[in-house]
Amino acid sequence: MKGGKGKAMNESVVIALEVYLIAFVAAFLIAVSIKAMQAVIRRIAPKKETINEGE
Amino acid sequence: MNLANLFQGVGTLFYQEPQIAVARILLIVIGILLVYLGKRGTLEPLIMIPMGFGMLAVNAGVLFFSASKTGTLFVDPLVSDTDGLMRILQIDFLQPIYTLTFSNSLIACIVFMGIGCIADVGNVLRFPFTSMLIALFAELGTIATFPIAHAMGLDYGEAASIAIVGSADGPMVLFTSLMLAPELFVPITVIAYLYLSLTYAGFPFLARLLIPKELRGIAVKTSKKNDITSGEKIAFDVIACTVLSLLFPVAAPLFLSFFLGNAIKEAGMIKYTQLIEDVFLYWATFFLGLMLGVLCEASTIMNPKVLILLVLGIVALTLSGIGGIIGGYVVYLINGRKFNPTIGIAGVSCVPSTAKIAQHEVTKANKRAVILQFAMGASICGVITSAIITGIYVSMVPML
Numbered sequence: 001m002k003g004g005k006g007k008a009m010n011e012s013v014v015i016a017l018e019v020y021l022i023a024f025v026a027a028f029l030i031a032v033s034i035k036a037m038q039a040v041i042r043r044i045a046p047k048k049e050t051i052n053e054g055e
Numbered sequence: 056m057n058l059a060n061l062f063q064g065v066g067t068l069f070y071q072e073p074q075i076a077v078a079r080i081l082l083i084v085i086g087i088l089l090v091y092l093g094k095r096g097t098l099e100p101l102i103m104i105p106m107g108f109g110m111l112a113v114n115a116g117v118l119f120f121s122a123s124k125t126g127t128l129f130v131d132p133l134v135s136d137t138d139g140l141m142r143i144l145q146i147d148f149l150q151p152i153y154t155l156t157f158s159n160s161l162i163a164c165i166v167f168m169g170i171g172c173i174a175d176v177g178n179v180l181r182f183p184f185t186s187m188l189i190a191l192f193a194e195l196g197t198i199a200t201f202p203i204a205h206a207m208g209l210d211y212g213e214a215a216s217i218a219i220v221g222s223a224d225g226p227m228v229l230f231t232s233l234m235l236a237p238e239l240f241v242p243i244t245v246i247a248y249l250y251l252s253l254t255y256a257g258f259p260f261l262a263r264l265l266i267p268k269e270l271r272g273i274a275v276k277t278s279k280k281n282d283i284t285s286g287e288k289i290a291f292d293v294i295a296c297t298v299l300s301l302l303f304p305v306a307a308p309l310f311l312s313f314f315l316g317n318a319i320k321e322a323g324m325i326k327y328t329q330l331i332e333d334v335f336l337y338w339a340t341f342f343l344g345l346m347l348g349v350l351c352e353a354s355t356i357m358n359p360k361v362l363i364l365l366v367l368g369i370v371a372l373t374l375s376g377i378g379g380i381i382g383g384y385v386v387y388l389i390n391g392r393k394f395n396p397t398i399g400i401a402g403v404s405c406v407p408s409t410a411k412i413a414q415h416e417v418t419k420a421n422k423r424a425v426i427l428q429f430a431m432g433a434s435i436c437g438v439i440t441s442a443i444i445t446g447i448y449v450s451m452v453p454m455l
Contacts, residue, residue: 016198020194023444024191027440041290
């Protein structure tokens with residue numbers, strides 16, 4: 001029984017760590033995409049945009 | 056004349072089991088208390104006043120449907136067959152709201168769209184790696200609470216749903232619990248919104264406890280070179296929505312809602328922005344609070360798991376706050392001790408509350424230190440990382 005509970009606990013810890021690792025990778029991917037996107041936009045449109053709020 | 060049949064709200068108290076009757080009276084008192092605390096501003100009034108009224112009315116307004124069955128005319132969340140649903144839609148006055156906007160997470164998505172509309176992702180684009188790192192550390196509660204919850208007897212779906220309370224994001228909690236633990240979504244979501252209202256009170260103490268005054272007072276230099284254009288912000292919205300939806304399609308409605316709301320604001324579509332902020336967001340917030348209150352019927356709340364959820368909710372939020380501060384310290388060390396670790400608490404994505412808390416604590420230590428820009432960046436990234444973790448849990452848990 002104790003072994004079963006311990007095993008279930010280990011399993012849930014492993015699952016939690018997997019979730020965290022995937023989240024780290026996805027967040028890092030987003031951060032890299034942001035930098036890449038900014039580099040591309042600044043190359044294509046180097047002028048500063050002004051926001052026209054309109055009416 | 057049978058008085059119990061005439062005044063059925065009172066009569067049903069004597070007909071039902073004593074535990075249910077006591078629970079009803081207790082929930083009426085709690086409902087009154089929520090209204091009072093909402094009016095005082097101790098808890099968020101936008102949610103607590105409708106929730107309090109819903110809670111007290113649903114527990115007071117119980118009637119006899121037949122000689123052996125009691126119920127209310129508010130909502131029946133358990134009806135699932137088509138004929139029963141069509142019948143109840145014409146009888147229970149909040150049933151259309153529940154069936155058409157609540158149980159399918161539409162209301163959570165509309166709130167998220169409103170959050171997207173008021174968020175400024177510019178701060179994320181200025182410091183993407185710093186903000187993401189802090190936000191990831193601030194997700195400690197959503198990760199660490201999962202095995203703790205499972206060890207306390209919850210299954211994987213329930214454990215993930217209560218762990219998401221650590222993200223301090225109400226729509227996420229509602230979305231996750233509807234997908235993974237529908238039988239517990241009412242207590243989980245009510246607990247989440249109650250605790251989120253209390254973060255304002257608790258997090259400042261956590262910051263003061265874990266960060267010495269001299270570190271809280273560090274002023275962070277900001278560079279004025281990187282002005283972020285609206286085009287960049289919209290491009291970010293498009294790319295992030297596409298990438299995240301590709302990775303986690305189960306949470307695509309949430310990603311669409313947030314990034315669409317933000318893109319509408321950045322595109323300068325004032326009428327749509329006003330519609331979402333002034334109409335949709337307040338409509339959704341009002342009915343969210345009211346529905347949560349009305350769903351707090353005594354028989355729903357009298358679940359032995361509720362006590363466990365009460366403990367785990369506070370564990371999740373506390374661990375997230377601690378994790379955020381750890382993230383702040385990590386960035387402080389990486390940046391050669393020139394970063395304010397208090398910013399870490401803003402990674403817990405209760406936008407904009409946690410960012411304001413961080414700035415308030417910093418100002419108390421050093422009146423000239425302004426860190427709001429970094430704090431808002433971390434907060435908005437917290438929303439994004441919460442959505443990512445929600446997507447992972449909702450995709451992964453059903454496969455376990």
